[in-house]
Amino acid sequence: MVLVGRGFGILLHVTSLPGKYSVGDLGKDAYRFIDLLAETGASYWQVLPLNPTSLETANSPYSSVSAFAGNPLLINPDMLAEEGLLKDVPVTSRADKCKRKVCYKEAYREKEYFLDMAYREAVKEGLSKLPGYEDFVDENKYWLDDYALFMTLKKILGKPWYEWPDELRRRDMKALSEVREKHRTLIEYYCFEQYVFERQWKRLKDYANKKGINILGDIPIYVSLDSADVWSNQEIFKLRSNGRPAYVSGVPPDYFSPTGQLWGTPVYDWEKLRDTGFKWWIERLRRMNDLYDLIRIDHFRGLIAYWEVPGDAETAVNGKWVEVPYEDFFKTLTKFFPTLPFVAEDLGVITPDVREVMRKYRLPGMKVLVFAWSDPGNPYLPHNHEENYIVYTSTHDTNTVKGWYIEEATEKQKKFLASYTGLAINSQNVSQIFIRLALMSVSRLAIIPAQDVLGLGSEARMNKPGTIKGNWQWRMLLSELESPKFHELGELAELYGRK
Numbered sequence: 001m002v003l004v005g006r007g008f009g010i011l012l013h014v015t016s017l018p019g020k021y022s023v024g025d026l027g028k029d030a031y032r033f034i035d036l037l038a039e040t041g042a043s044y045w046q047v048l049p050l051n052p053t054s055l056e057t058a059n060s061p062y063s064s065v066s067a068f069a070g071n072p073l074l075i076n077p078d079m080l081a082e083e084g085l086l087k088d089v090p091v092t093s094r095a096d097k098c099k100r101k102v103c104y105k106e107a108y109r110e111k112e113y114f115l116d117m118a119y120r121e122a123v124k125e126g127l128s129k130l131p132g133y134e135d136f137v138d139e140n141k142y143w144l145d146d147y148a149l150f151m152t153l154k155k156i157l158g159k160p161w162y163e164w165p166d167e168l169r170r171r172d173m174k175a176l177s178e179v180r181e182k183h184r185t186l187i188e189y190y191c192f193e194q195y196v197f198e199r200q201w202k203r204l205k206d207y208a209n210k211k212g213i214n215i216l217g218d219i220p221i222y223v224s225l226d227s228a229d230v231w232s233n234q235e236i237f238k239l240r241s242n243g244r245p246a247y248v249s250g251v252p253p254d255y256f257s258p259t260g261q262l263w264g265t266p267v268y269d270w271e272k273l274r275d276t277g278f279k280w281w282i283e284r285l286r287r288m289n290d291l292y293d294l295i296r297i298d299h300f301r302g303l304i305a306y307w308e309v310p311g312d313a314e315t316a317v318n319g320k321w322v323e324v325p326y327e328d329f330f331k332t333l334t335k336f337f338p339t340l341p342f343v344a345e346d347l348g349v350i351t352p353d354v355r356e357v358m359r360k361y362r363l364p365g366m367k368v369l370v371f372a373w374s375d376p377g378n379p380y381l382p383h384n385h386e387e388n389y390i391v392y393t394s395t396h397d398t399n400t401v402k403g404w405y406i407e408e409a410t411e412k413q414k415k416f417l418a419s420y421t422g423l424a425i426n427s428q429n430v431s432q433i434f435i436r437l438a439l440m441s442v443s444r445l446a447i448i449p450a451q452d453v454l455g456l457g458s459e460a461r462m463n464k465p466g467t468i469k470g471n472w473q474w475r476m477l478l479s480e481l482e483s484p485k486f487h488e489l490g491e492l493a494e495l496y497g498r499k
Contacts, residue, residue: 003444009044022107027076040490041499068143070197148190150228160226162243217292222265250316260316300344391443403458
């Protein structure tokens with residue numbers, strides 16, 4: 001697709017919203033944020049993946065038990081109470097310790113407690129009487145049945161699926177039927193949980209769209225080994241007979257990492273996918289297209305060719321590039337998505353074949369300003385930007401602009417930045433200067449992380465790739481949601497023709 005007109009938006013994950021619970025959710029502060037976006041003249045709200053997270057995977061939204069399901073952690077109990085499904089919700093705010101950072105342990109317990117109560121209340125009245133419940137279950141049967149069954153088995157067995165008894169691991173129909181019969185209530189609970197998420201998310205998205213705000217979503221290219229997706233579609237992944245991956249994903253060694261990056265997720269068997277008409281991918285993208293208005297595909301280059309590493313390798317060194325039948329894949333996609341509402345995450349070293357696919361299908365790419373300050377030929381510098389791109393000051397995987405300037409930028413980079421802008425730059429004004437550079441860019445869409453709007457440092461960083469602890473925790477304070485800096489951003493956007 002081609003980005004139309006000039007606009008801007010803000011990147012803020014749902015978990016980072018303020019609110020009275022231990023994690024940001026789909027409650028009233030999400031609506032306040034949409035109101036704020038509308039007031040500033042923004043046209044986009046970018047979120048990270050909304051799929052289920054867990055303590056076991058360090059709460060990463062890029063590592064989930066399902067590529068289709070919504071995250072129950074984001075469900076707001078107060079909205080359940082408004083619908084008569086909860087009677088006892090707390091009036092007071094959560095503990096102060098959860099105001100600035102998500103308290104994940106407390107949040108999982110908190111939301112599971114309220115959802116269990118809501119489910120019991122719904123059962124009393126009859127699930128079929130819930131507005132749209134039966135339609136939701138029927139319309140999402142293609143992924144919901146296996147997801148609910150998978151979650152039930154995980155709850156009962158407490159192990160990853162590849163360690164389940166053979167008949168369950170291999171999905172013996174008789175064994176699965178017995179589980180469905182014996183654990184009908186638990187399966188039903190997981191369906192109810194997804195119904196509630198869908199209802200709250202769709203209500204919020206509809207509110208945003210009516211305010212002129214589009215939702216830019218995000219999907220990781222790969223899925224977790226211990227997921228409903230792999231368990232229920234084993235034939236489209238390169239797995240051994242015991243369910244373990246024969247090959248895993250990663251990226252090759254480079255200047256920054258002599259051993260490469262070993263991601264560990266199973267890779268797709270693209271020939272098997274082609275034999276099915278790429279059915280799983282079509283279903284996945286259809287589902288995402290229903291949840292979002294525009295979809296960013298993380299590690300887009302993996303849809304053209306991917307780095308395949310033996311499943312028992314300890315580093316990514318001994319991998320190889322494997323080409324995807326991408327011509328057939330994208331030709332098939334256009335039959336279902338004529339405009340291809342996708343954004344290509346094209347950061348890093350990108351080969352000509354990837355650029356050609358982006359050009360042919362007119363897919364927007366990304367320009368990130370914290371990567372720009374090396375030399376005049378750097379593609380991320382504003383004078384090298386192109387129209388069909390999204391320009392970012394920073395991203396969820398980088399430091400904030402202020403954090404970058406204080407902790408990561410070299411003296412040479414700082415000198416180049418000062419010469420390029422003709423300004424005296426310091427840690428207090430660098431975020432605002434980057435915002436101006438992004439807004440004045442020729443790129444049609446500018447996305448500013450909320451942390452950069454607020455001028456925050458590395459304490460507000462969302463994720464540090466290659467690390468496990470301390471990520472995905474930052475939360476905005478309610479007072480920051482009311483900060484005049486957001487309205488100042490809107491005024492600047494108007495100055496640069498983005499309103």
